[in-house]
Amino acid sequence: MAEIHGPQRLGPLTPFVGHWEGNVGVDLSYHNEDDETGKTSYFEKAWFKPIPQTKNGKQVLEGLNYGMTAWRHGEEAMDPFHDEVGFLLWDKATGQILRTVVFGRGIAIQAGSIAKPRDTVLHFNAKPGDPCLGILQNPYLKERAELMDFKSSFTFNKDGTLSYDSTLVLRLVADGNKEMKHTDTNTLHKVG
Secondary structure (H helix, E strand, O other), X not given: OOOOOOOOOOHHHHXXXXXXXXXXXXXXXXXXXXXXXXXXXXXXXXXXXXXXXXEEOOEEEEEEEEEEEEEEOOOOOOOOOEEEEEEEEEEOOOOEEEEEEEEOOOEEEEEEEEOOOOOOXXXXXXXXXXXXXXXXXXXXXXXXXXXXXXXXXXXXXXXXOEEEEEEEEEEEHHHOOEEEEEEEEEEEEEOO
C-alpha cells in the first residue's frame, strides 16, 4: 500500500476514502430455503466519503459515511443479496474508532475498538445488550436467529487493496438453538 504522507484529518480512516470493488467475496451463512449452511461467492461495490467534523460537547469525531452492496456471482444484473450503510468514526483524543452500521434486514450495530492514526488493521467488536457497543435486530430475526456477537476487521494491504472479514455469531432456532458463525470476507480494489 502506498503510504499516505502529510496531514491525515481522518486518522486511521484516511485510506478508506474512495470507491472500491471486489470479486472474491465469500459468505458462509444459513440458507433458509435449503435448511442448511452454505457458501455464496459474491461481487461487491463499496464507497467511503468524508463527513463534516462532528462535535459532541468536548468530543470531536472525524468520519466517513459509507455503503457496501453485494451481488451473488451470476446475479450482478439482479437485486443485491446484501446492502449496508453506515458511518466509520474516529475520536483522535481517545483513539476510539466506531462502526455504526445498518443492514437492510432490520439489524443495527454500533461496534468499536481503539486505533492509532496510521494503523493498517482496524477491529470493530459489539455484543448484544452493551449500552455503547451493541447489537439490535428486528423481533422476527431475534426469535429465529438471535445475534450473539459481532467482530469485524478491515486491513489495508501493502498492494493497495482493502480486505475485510466479519463474523456474526447466531443462535439458530432451525438448527436446535446451536450457535453458528456467519462469516463474510472479501478483498477490494480502489476504482475511484
